[in-house]
Amino acid sequence: MSSDLSVKDLDFPLSIAPMMKLTDRHFRYFMRLITRYTVLYSEMITTFALLRGNRDKLLAFDPVELPLVLQLGGSDAQSLALCARMAQEYGFSAVNLNAGCPSPKVQKGEFGIKLMKNPDFAAELYNTIKNAVTIPVSVKHRLGIENKVDYEQLYRFIERLAAAGCCHFIIHARIADLNTLDAKQNRKIPPLRHTDVYHLKKTFPGLIFELNGGVTTLKEAREHLCKTDKVMIGRAAYADPYLFANADSFFKPGNGLPPTRRQVIERIIPYLQKQEAEGINPLSMLRHLMGLFRYTSCARAWRRYLSESVKSNKPVDKILEHAQKGLPSEILDDRARLSLS
Ligand SMILES: Cc1cc2nc3c(=O)[nH]c(=O)nc-3n(C[C@H](O)[C@H](O)[C@H](O)COP(=O)(O)O)c2cc1C
Structure with missing residues (x-):
């Protein structure tokens, strides 16, 4: 794979959200074969x-995944600072x-959404993390925590964090009840x-606001x-990874042709073989590829081939070869079109 895939550029306007049990390193590697800048x-x-578990297992990644952000959850300032430093050291x-x-477990730990309830505390945590590292630190939150948006509370949250040095806010644009x-x-x-x-951006034009929630196309x-x-x-x-095939050329014009699905499959095989040789269960990686043909006429066939082949205990390269065999080349070799609808 060419070395320019390890770009560290965080300026790209599009990102893929943190999702527990989904955005692990295998999914991220796969996505990087579809979009190099997202x-x-x-x-x-x-x-x-992180402080008690297997650090390498939790933090190791392939450099092609860059630009890559580590999302931390926690409510102890010193622990967050230590973990942020680890993230920096790991690259x-x-x-x-x-x-x-808003998960009950997270709320019990007094972090996640609970930080929105106490803007001063959130700002204190932010400040401690920020002082521990030189890489950027952002915050991902909601619009509020009651059954309607309390703008005073939301604006106070932004103001306190901005005063602590935060300039990048990722907002899942709903409240959490x-x-x-x-x-x-x-x-x-x-x-x-x-x-x-949009209003937040107007009110605080000097801060970076990243909108999240319900976006399903590049056009949107x-x-x-x-x-x-x-x-x-x-x-x-996750449902439709090939949606991102046009992201590079659309948001960073001059980036050449998007990869075909066949190319994505061919390029992921050596990676999967390497991981398999290191003892990773193929199913835990192949599940991320299930959506590759979403919205094509062979979406179901692909998913079925993949899941059946996995049960056969074949090596991953054979599984993917087998899975591809039943698919028409018009779709395998088709390129995402810039219709953006
Ligand atoms: C399965 C799943 C796991 C998620 N895990 C996280 C997480 O670890 N951290 C986080 O900030 N948000 C998490 N989210 C929320 C997403 O990051 C995102 O805010 C939410 O899905 C709304 O965006 P979407 O409509 O584009 O999916 C998760 C969402 C899903 C569906």
């Missing part, structure tokens, strides 16, 4: 896991503080309020970019 995020890693491009996760909805419902039920993010992303600085896409990236 900023990638790790799953949230807690300070508890991450930036660190992100999770201030939006902590009283009546669980974590999964909180990703779907509270209505999206993209215009609130481009529309949001007229009123915000950046856009982050989560579930649609």
